[in-house]
Amino acid sequence: MKSGTTFAACAALIRRDLTLIWRRRGDALNPILFALIVVALFPLALGPEPENLRRIAAGVVFVAILLAGLLALDTLFRGDYEDGSLEQLVLSPHPLSLLLACKIAVHWLTTALPLIAVAPLLGELLHQSEAVRWVLPTALLLATPLLSLIGAVCVALTVGMQRSGMLLALLVLPLYVPVLIFGAGACNAAQIGLPYAAPLLWLGAALVLALVLAPLACAAALRISLS
């Protein structure tokens, strides 16, 4: 009798989750469409003057991507909870936090990374200024993993609930405030010609901390919700 290595377990989990997403690849477009629609609503509501839109471009794109990520969070554990494979994950002899980190990583790769890829396009729709063209994707690259990690802990707390959508938003959004402030703040600072390295570095520092702590917190939260 031999149980596999932890590395093999993580690899199997990543391969399975990627396969599942590939089999349902139509769904992967939904967050992008959502962000696109949200961004398109702003010119309709505020009028098409480029100067107006340019001023708010980075903030609107940031919020649109944050909300799209929030909607996508729901799928993180729902399927696994409903068919019982979450319970098999908890019962496996490997550290649960590591397995959850793999799940979060796959989720980020398949929901947030495409959003970052279309962020420049969303920015152009709002006539973003030259100055934020590179700062916005960089800020998103640092901020979205943080959002996924923080979000995963809250999803783990609501995992057994039937209609958790609004509640999840209530739990997650206050925790997202600092990430939003530093992420969008870096873009705004760049736009008005101020130095923007500090908020990006703060985001990086927070990301390192979250990478270590959030999977552990997520595992603890999941054990509470499954009991």
Next chain:
Amino acid sequence: MPTNELHERPALLEARGLAFARNDEPIFGPLDFALHAGEVVLIEGDNGTGKSTLLRVLSGLLEPTSGEIRLNGEPLTLARLSPQVALLSHQTGLKVELTALENLRFAAGLGGQRAGMSPPTALAGVGLDGYADVPVRQLSAGQKKRVALARVLLAPVGLWLLDEPYANLDLDGIHLVNRLLEQHASRGGAALITSHGAYAYTSGTPRRIPLKADRP
């Protein structure tokens, strides 16, 4: 005497004063029992007596309200679950988008596999040779149950906790479960199974642990 030798080693599973309550309402217990290698034990009880809950507590998914669980003589804690237990619960834990073989490969990757057993041989062992590449979505309820049993069969563990293993199975399937249980017991494993109503384990008379609803 082999039996003496068996009983001198610590029991595969031992429960001492084990009880579980939800919202301070007792679900079951306190229970005391031991499960030794080579035993198949049936947990008897009507609906709502906490059979499934007992299995979830024994697997380590739920923490008992009081009492303790020992696996091979070592206490079970939430922080360090034993790699010695396989649980089959109501939800099969299978992904319907994946094929039967893909599901088993994932299970092997996650929990390892028994020596001399591989995902294809486990599938053959539950009589699903030809179904390796069929998505689980297209299988019948009985066939899904067989795939879930193949996962248990594949797991490199000594203790099986099977919740209603006979549900959804035809006569052939029931014989299959019995055969698997006999094999598992004969190679030094043990199993705890729940069943309400008709019980179909045919080889010998297994030990029974009755669960009663003790709510007033």
Next chain:
Amino acid sequence: MNSLTLWFHKIGSPRTFYRIAGAVAPWCYGAALALGAVGLYGGLVLAPTDYQQGDAYRIIFIHVPCAWMGLFAYIFMAANAFIALVWRIKLSEILSMASAPVGAAFTFITLVTGSLWGKPMWGTWWTWDARLTSELVLLFLYLGVIGLYHAIEDRRQAARAAGFLALIGIVNLPIVHFSVNWWNTLHQGSTVRLLGPSKIDAAMLWPLLTMALATHLYFFGSLLLRTRIGLLELDGGKDWARSIALGESHERAGARTHG
């Protein structure tokens, strides 16, 4: 078992706590009422008028103690949640969850009084001032904890999940405060503060501290009564809770026949 845990078990036994809380709570309320009256008289009548803000500043005698309590209740809630999660003490679960609505109410009052003060000072009901924004986030953190607590069926599981959220919130709170301050300097927000770092007159300080003491006492009085109810709810099936329910209905029946 060391002496600390032994003490916890003694005080933490639902029956003992129920009795002590019932005896202490009215005193808390009474003292809170008396100190509150003294503090308000001192603040609204005796304290001198501010040379810069006129009489409008007098709202600090409600605003500031409530802001302190909003934060204090959150720390109290998180500390109890920590005890509940680590040592599995039922009483701490209930204490933690009982302090959430009280703390949320204090935070809400802080926001309302802050915006009432903002109207004469800033000419607007709401300004994205760093402190008000932090308070708003604090209120949402409270609402998240309360929402999660009420969304889960099993009371003890609900308390542990919501307590866990409270712990995440307390880690987040300083980060929120820091980020909001940074954001505020970036956007050059208003610099007039309700209670700046400036020196405060002794005639203003003593009513403020008296009010702070009054709000603390009110918080503990309310907390004790809420915890009593929580204990009865959770232990409804136990003998001690039954005997109390029966005893109190006897007393009431007795009072009715006498009257």
